[in-house]
Amino acid sequence: MHTLAWWPSLAVLLVASGIDLRTRRIPNWLSLPFLCSGLAVQSIHGGFPAAGRSFAGVALALVLFGIPCFLQGMGIGDLKLAVGVGAWVGPSQLFLAFVVTGMVGGVFAVGYALWRRCLGKSLDLTADLLVHFARSGLRPHDQVRLEEKQSVSIPYAPAIAIGTIFSFFAQ
Numbered sequence: 074m075h076t077l078a079w080w081p082s083l084a085v086l087l088v089a090s091g092i093d094l095r096t097r098r099i100p101n102w103l104s105l106p107f108l109c110s111g112l113a114v115q116s117i118h119g120g121f122p123a124a125g126r127s128f129a130g131v132a133l134a135l136v137l138f139g140i141p142c143f144l145q146g147m148g149i150g151d152l153k154l155a156v157g158v159g160a161w162v163g164p165s166q167l168f169l170a171f172v173v174t175g176m177v178g179g180v181f182a183v184g185y186a187l188w189r190r191c192l193g194k195s196l197d198l199t200a201d202l203l204v205h206f207a208r209s210g211l212r213p214h215d216q217v218r219l220e221e222k223q224s225v226s227i228p229y230a231p232a233i234a235i236g237t238i239f240s241f242f243a244q
Contacts, residue, residue: 097148135168162241
């Protein structure tokens with residue numbers, strides 16, 4: 074599955090990263106065809122077993138990236154991009170990509186907060202979120218939101234791209 078998924082994944086992830094860095098959005102015209110083509114190509118190329126792996130990758134991406142999206146810790150575009158990656162690479166490679174993506178995203182977030190001189194504020198908001206989740210369960214916070222002008226967020230497509238590309242070399 075590696076060689077089949079390498080070039081489409083690389084191309085889409087590079088384009089998504091560039092767009093996300095510039096606009097803080099990942100457009101549907103990029104992520105949805107990526108998802109559909111991943112399901113189709115894997116199904117045609119590998120039959121039912123590959124289709125099953127592709128759908129399992131989609132399901133795992135929905136769980137792993139859907140929870141932070143539901144909690145408003147990432148945008149829906151990031152979720153759709155990750156689901157597309159899951160369709161192309163399957164669940165085992167997606168899990169590795171998810172772990173590396175999280176590490177890279179954390180490094181990016183700290184670096185970005187240092188660059189913007191808001192690390193203290195970011196850590197305070199993170200602590201507020203953790204306390205909120207401990208007290209009220211996994212419900213979104215009513216005041217800390219990505220859409221707010223004063224909120225500090227990073228474009229996450231580059232982290233997804235690095236995690237996914239790493240997963241190709243580690244498998």
